[in-house]
Amino acid sequence: MLSHIPDCIELVDYIDDGEQARHYLFRLLNLAHSKNKNHPHHWQQVQPGQFFMLNVPSIGEAPFTFTEPPNERGEFKAFIRQMGQVTSTLFSMQRGAILGARGPFGRGWPLDKIVNHNTLIIAGGCGLAPLVTLIDKLTNNSPDKPTDKLANKAKNKQQLILVYGARNKAAQMLTPERARWQKQIKIFNTLDATDEYTSTNANTRANTSDNTRANNSNELRATTVQGSPLMILPTALSTFTRPPTTALLCGPELMMSSAATYLTEHGMTSDAIFLALERRMHCALGLCGHCYIKHQYVCKSGPTFSWQALQQLKAD
Amino acid sequence: MKIYLLDDLQHLQAHLAQDYQFHQVVTNNNGQYHWQQLASDETQPLVHDKPQSSAKGFFFAEQESLLVFNGEYFQETLPTPKPFVLFGVQSCDLTAIHYQDKFFKDDRYYQARRQQCLLVGLDCINPCEHGFCPTVNAGPGVREEHADIVLHPLGHKWLVIEQTSKAAEALQALALIETHWHYLTQRDLTLHQCEQKFPDDKYITDGIKKLNSGTITDEFWQTLAIQCRGCSGCTTLCPTCSCYGTRAIKQDNNAFSQQRFWDSCLYEGFQREASFNNPSAEAGTRVERFWQHKFADEFFTEFSRHSCVGCGRCEQTCPGVIGVHSVMKRITKEGGQENGPEVTHA
Amino acid sequence: MANKLINAICPFCGVGCGIALSVDEKGKLIGVEPQPSHPISQGKLCDKGWSTAYAITDKNRLTQPLKRINHQFFPISWQEALVSIAEELTQIIEYSGANSVGVISSARATNEDNYAAQKFARAVLKTNNIDHCARICHSPTVAGLKQSLGSGAMTNSAKDIFDTDLIMVFGADPTENHSILGGHIMQAHLNGCKLIVIDPRKIRLAKLAPLHLQLKLGSNIALINAMLHVIIKEKWYDKDFIDQRCEGFEHLAKHVENITPISVEAITGLKATDIYQAAKQYSQAKRAMIFYGMGITQYMSGTNNVISLANLALICGHIGKPGTGVNPLRGQNNVQGACDMGCLPNVYPGYQNVDDEKAHEKFSNAWHTELAKAPGLTSLGMTKGALSGEFRALILFGEDPVVTDPDQNHVKSSLKNLDLLVVAELTLTETAKLADFVLPAASFAEKEGTFTNCERRVQKLNQVIAPVGQAKGDWQWLQALAKQMGSEQLNWSNSQDVFNEMTSLTPPYQAMNYQKLEDNYGLQWPCTDDSPKGTAILHSTSFPIGKARLIAVNHSDIDEMPDENFPLQLTTNRLHFHYGCGSMTRNSPLLEREIPPGILFINPIDANKLNISHQDAVSVKSRRGYLETRAIVTNDVPVGLVSMPYHFKEAPSNQLTNTAQDPITKMPELKACAVMVAALAKGQIPKTIEQLQQEPKHENLFT
Incomplete structure (x- = not known):
């Protein structure tokens, strides 16, 4: 449903997480009349990586990703950082407030290339947010769908590794999510700031043998090192039992393009690497023009692009 | 298609002005041409001069x-215009409307206005200042699917070409007499002669080629962009520029209205995000974007034409002297290698 | 879409571009277009012009008079407002004399409004306490050019830009502040005209000009004297012109005899060879024009800076001919007109001195009343007087000195100290917030009148839409107030009446009337019986003072040099997206988006030292104030210099600037002071000045 008109949502709850960031729980108010299972409402067809436009009344709209897609009660979650006017106003709003939401928009992550494929995920800062529903799905953590077939299939065959970079400890986001994933998948955390680097556990030193051992013994725990996500990539890659066939990237564009370049230099094909982009958006309908990359609009052709497609765009 | 010969255009104007809100290009006392609504008893002779503002605002409103x-809830505010006629739209602007019709195909606001409109096109039989419509296949004659009715001047008479059923309906009560097809041949000849009168603009075709060759350097765009102050003049007057921004306007008691307004990709803040990250922070990037949007082949593929319709309004209005003619001349002269794309791929 | 398209004059800067306003059938302003045949703008507009519709159709427009009781405003009727204001004014004058009251008029208002304002002050209040903002932009121009040439206005015309061989842009940023003229300069340069830019910042034109002299702040005179030295030594001056039209050459030549380019290298920070080149190109050009702006005037040495520019043009004979001249770029749309109208404490309309016996008699007779003889207070004089309690009542319109004046804390406390402050405005500006009475003013589109642009062109303004709410044009409410005070002095029936009375008393406007202005896209003064079509080029055969005066002036240091505690130099600049205090331009969602509220330009090397990245929040502190803003890291400013625009009430640069003044014109040294810049914590949002002032810990900084 492509429209300028938002549906009403209620701000149900929020919790703080990280630097000026929160998990928000919203509830769609108009789902009561659309519970027909055979014709699911468009809000119930959200793909991981898609986004919605949040309308903060009297202030404006901005795009945000779902960290949990709408369930049949119409509840969904989003992870939101306080940045500009829209988010600052949102942060000052009380539980019970009425806002608007439009969506879902955009192309999500290419599930057919992820499920049953060894997948490397590289995220920076709040770039982890668009990956949350996906990782949840793949690790069978989707709270509302305990018997997700996709997840069961995936769980058995594929290996998933997450590299998560942040400026410093305070800038690390999505702590509860990472805590629950690290029981199932290997996570490498990197911190830019030198002074913040602390040895938090025995696996701190990132070296191949340690990690192989960790893998083998099924003791998956998070590893934290100082540096950029790029520095940990050799280790992360060698942690895979079989090389990954898909890589998903989300974070600062410079980080993503360096990582993508590294991965292609180390055996991955550019059509197996996917990036999620962030752009200023006003309509999410491919009309207002703000989110352009060359002749395409991120809100429609993206926000996820293959590295191959992006490079073609840049070469044009 | 039906063709008629008309002695007195005023007859047609008065007729249409009775059934429709009637808009036509008029001139004010300073020789400025602009669209204005006229009542059926105040019609004016048709002028052949290009209005400074194109007709895009009739469909895609400035605000x-x-x-x-x-x-409590959100409510769409669709416009509900009465049927209206745009009388005497020139081919460049009609081509732009045709382009926008595709772009705004699913935009309910645009379509609400567009569907109420009867387009009466006007063939140009003389080139206008800065205009180069033949070069970009947008004129001087009105293209077939671009108007409901086409007017073609024949000395003291007018050829009226009825192209759509909407037109047939509008003209029915007038009981015009159909005329001979050979007038269409005469029209073609006149339009051909008009095309010959346009000045040589090979630099535009060369410039388009070069723009699509990937050989223009970033430095070229950066140098050019020193002259761009992001005034929004080009994007405001360009009949195919369609970017918009939105803003909320507070009303009483928690209520607000959301407005959209013409925006410009030349503004530094156009793509800047709340985090201050800005993919097009460099003026050069933005200027390149503008010209890519007008002439890049990728858009051609999508819309079956370039978005530039050759009206030349940007040349007239750019205070930085980087309108289409100035830019294309510089692209062909300085923009990277001397020869076109053929050489660069060798 | 437009139902009507009505021609008007752009209200933003001194260029005076032709715009056409489109109005829908309900009489609502919906858009603007340029005027293709306008002699100056030729179908072009700048970003400010294009957003005119936003500027005046603001939901925050004042629609009725307001009265302040304690800290709150209450709407009242015009009648109630006029009665109260008239009563208080009369009382104050009775107890403290006419010198305790005054008027500050507006360089944004029409000539008619300004004429009415000065007449109100002089003939109704009986004081010469009348001023406007030219004090803080171009009073040194008026003073300096008057001494050197006998007339304080742009000597040539905008069209001369296309009729010259060399343009020297000196301490002005025309592409940003006078965009359309800046564009003309770019175009002329692309067509082959030589371009020299002299400015401490790498302004847009400097990026195009082959020769950019990036001089140190406040070293204008040293540079010009060295150029004079070169020109005289190399005998590149125009001997005939000097002999016939100038006096004082011998003295000037002697004065600069030892001021070689090398000797000023240290002061100016320039290479002697560049100074030599500039002197050579300027003097050797067949025709050469100088454009200058506030980089010349906003110094303690402002008047002398202007005089030395005149020296330069005079000895080369680059004056009085097409494509030459000394051309100040004036800021506000009608700053020229406000000066012409005599909204200055020392002159009547047409620059007739108030202390001149004849002029005094002329105006006393014309207005049938005895006028005050002594020159009045300047705007800074009024604020000073307000602090000490001698000056008690001020009527002010179309200005926002709390944002635009130097050392705002001083301005604010002095305005608060007044017994009566009346402000007429479009919106509730920072200054209006301090007023006892706020009157709703009509915008330029809502009234008839004339504006005089920087090339002395008087242009007719048509009323396009009805005033918002109960808003009134300035001369109309002044008239109503005068009536309320029992005076018939302002009893005109329309703006044409005002204009006609004014032309009868203002010699340079003598032969003008509304019809002639309409017919000719305006007329340039002097427009007299001898020059009924106006005058495009001044001084072509003689100067108003006979021979022009070459006056030797000396370099003097700026008042506040950087030191250990305040290691960086701060200068101010303008952004092409905004205008003045931003009260109009900032209503545009497009222009407002362009720049975060308040910015500081800083060189990458300085930024690096201070650990500041692009768009980071920073604090800026001077001896007078403290504020927070965002850093724009750019090579456009040299190492050691930071620059701030003054448009933003959230972070007004005038919290920091120096009040040291030009001794002649009292022009404050806005262009240079010393500051300390520091990074705020990452992610911190800069606090607005309002927020800062509510914090007790900063209070000591504001005393």
């Missing part, structure tokens, strides 16, 4: 309300 929120 308009998208929705209102009353504190």
Whole structure:
């Protein structure tokens, strides 16, 4: 449903997480009349990586990703950082407030290339947010769908590794999510700031043998090192039992393009690497023009692009 | 298609002005041409001069309300215009409307206005200042699918070409007498002669080639962009520029209306995000974007034409001297290698 | 779409571009277009012009008079407002004399409004306490050019830009502040005209000009004297012109005899060879024009800076001919007109001195009343007087000195100290917030009148739409107030009446009337019986003072040099997206988006030292104030210099600037002071000045 008109949502709850960031729980108010299972409402067809436009009344709209897609009660979650006017106003709003939401928009992550494929995920800062529903799905953590077939299939065959970079400890986001994933998948955390680097556990030193051992013994725990996500990539890659066939990237564009370049230099094909982009958006309908990359609009052709497609765009 | 010969255009004007809100290009006392609504008893002779503002604002309003929120729910605010006629739209602007019709295909606000409009096109039989419509296949004669009715001047008479059923309906009560097809041949000849009168603009075709060759350097765009102050003049007057911004306008008691307004990709803040990250922070990037949007082949593929319709309004209005003629000349002269794309791929 | 398209004059800067306003069938302003045949703008507009519709159709427009009781405003009727204001004014004058009251008029208002304002002050209040903002932009121009040439206005015309061989842009940023003229300069340069830019910042034109002299702040005179030295030594001056039209050459030549380019290298920070080149190109050009702006005037040495520019043009004979001249770029749309109208404490309309016996008699007779003889207070004089309690009542319109004046804390406390402050405005500006009475003013589109642009062109303004709410044009409410005070002095029936009375008393405007202005896209003064079509080029055969005066002036240091505690130099600049205090331009969602509220330009090397990245929040502190803003890291400013625009009430640069003044014109040294810049914590949002002032810990900084 492509429209300028938002549906009403209620701000149900929020919790703080990280630097000026929160998990928000919203509830769609108009789902009561659309519970027909055979014709699911468009809000119930959200793909991981898609986004919605949040309308903060009297202030404006901005795009945000779902960290949990709408369930049949119409509840969904989003992870939101306080940045500009829209988010600052949102942060000052009380539980019970009425806002608007439009969506879902955009192309999500290419599930057919992820499920049953060894997948490397590289995220920076709040770039982890668009990956949350996906990782949840793949690790069978989707709270509302305990018997997700996709997840069961995936769980058995594929290996998933997450590299998560942040400026410093305070800038690390999505702590509860990472805590629950690290029981199932290997996570490498990197911190830019030198002074913040602390040895938090025995696996701190990132070296191949340690990690192989960790893998083998099924003791998956998070590893934290100082540096950029790029520095940990050799280790992360060698942690895979079989090389990954898909890589998903989300974070600062410079980080993503360096990582993508590294991965292609180390055996991955550019059509197996996917990036999620962030752009200023006003309509999410491919009309207002703000989110352009060359002749395409991120809100429609993206926000996820293959590295191959992006490079073609840049070469044009 | 039906063709008629008309002695007195005023007859047609008065007729249409009775059934429709009637808009036509008129001139004010300073020789400025602009669209104005006229009542059926105040019609004016048709002028052949290009209005400074194209007709795009009739469909894609400069500022308009998208929705209102009353504190409880959101409500669409679709415009409800009465049927209106744009009388004497020139081919460049008609081509732009045709382009926008595709771009705004699913935009309910645009379509609400567009569907109420009867387009009466006007063939140009003389080139206009800065205009180069033949080069970009947008004129001087009105293209077939671009108007409901086409007017073609024949000395003291007018050829009236009825192209759509909407036109047939509008003209029915007038009981015009159909005329001979050979007038269409005469029209073609006149239009051909008009095309010959346009000045040589090989630099535009060369410039388009070069723009699509990937050989223009970033430095070229950066140098050019020193002259761009992001005034929004080009994007405001360009008949195919369609970027918009949105803003909320507070009303009483938690209510607000959401408005959209013409925006410009030349503004530094156009793509800047709340985090201050800006993919097009460099003026050069933005200027390149503008010209890519007008002439890049990728858009051609999507819309079956370039978005530039050759009206030349940007040349007239750019205070930085980087309108289409100036830019294309510089692209062909300085923009990277001397020869076109053929050489660069060798 | 437009139902009507009505021609008007752009209200933003001194260029005076032709715009056409489109109005829908309900009489609502919906858009603007340029005027293709306008002699100056030729179908072009700048970003400010294009957003005119936003500027005046603001939901925050004042629609009725307001009265302040304690800290709150209450709407009242015009009648109630006029009665109260008239009563208080009369009382104050009775107890403290006419010198305790005054008027500050507006360089944004029409000539008619300004004429009415000065007449109100002089003939109704009986004081010469009348001023306007030219004090803080171009009073040194008026003073300096008057001494050197006998007339304080742009000597040539905008069209001369296309009729010259060399343009020297000196301490002005025309592409940003006078965009359309800046564009003309770019175009002329692309067509082959030589371009020299002299400015401490790498302004847009400097990026195009082959020769950019990036001089140190406040070293204008040293540079010009060295150029004079070169020109005289190399005998590149125009001997005939000097002999016939100038006096004082011998003295000037002697004065600069030892001021070689090398000797000023240290002061100016320039290479002697560049100074030599500039002197050579300027003097050797067949025709050469100088454009200058506030980089010349906003110094303690402002008047002398202007005089030395005149020296330069005079000895080369680059004056009085097409494509030459000394051309100040004036800021506000009608700053020229406000000066012409005599909204200055020392002159009547047409620059007739108030202390001149004849002029005094002329105006006393014309207005049938005895006028005050002594020159009045300047705007800074009024604020000073307000602090000490001698000056008690001020009527002010179309200005926002709390944002635009130097050392705002001083301005604010002095305005608060007044017994009566009346402000007429479009919106509730920072200054209006301090007023006892706020009157709703009509915008330029809502009234008839004339504006005089920087090339002395008087242009007719048509009323396009009805005033918002109960808003009134300035001369109309002044008239109503005068009536309320029992005076018939302002009893005109329309703006044409005002204009006609004014032309009868203002010699340079003598032969003008509304019809002639309409017919000719305006007329340039002097427009007299001898020059009924106006005058495009001044001084072509003689100067108003006979021979022009070459006056030797000396370099003097700026008042506040950087030191250990305040290691960086701060200068101010303008952004092409905004205008003045931003009260109009900032209503545009497009222009407002362009720049975060308040910015500081800083060189990458300085930024690096201070650990500041692009768009980071920073604090800026001077001896007078403290504020927070965002850093724009750019090579456009040299190492050691930071620059701030003054448009933003959230972070007004005038919290920091120096009040040291030009001794002649009292022009404050806005262009240079010393500051300390520091990074705020990452992610911190800069606090607005309002927020800062509510914090007790900063209070000591504001005393």
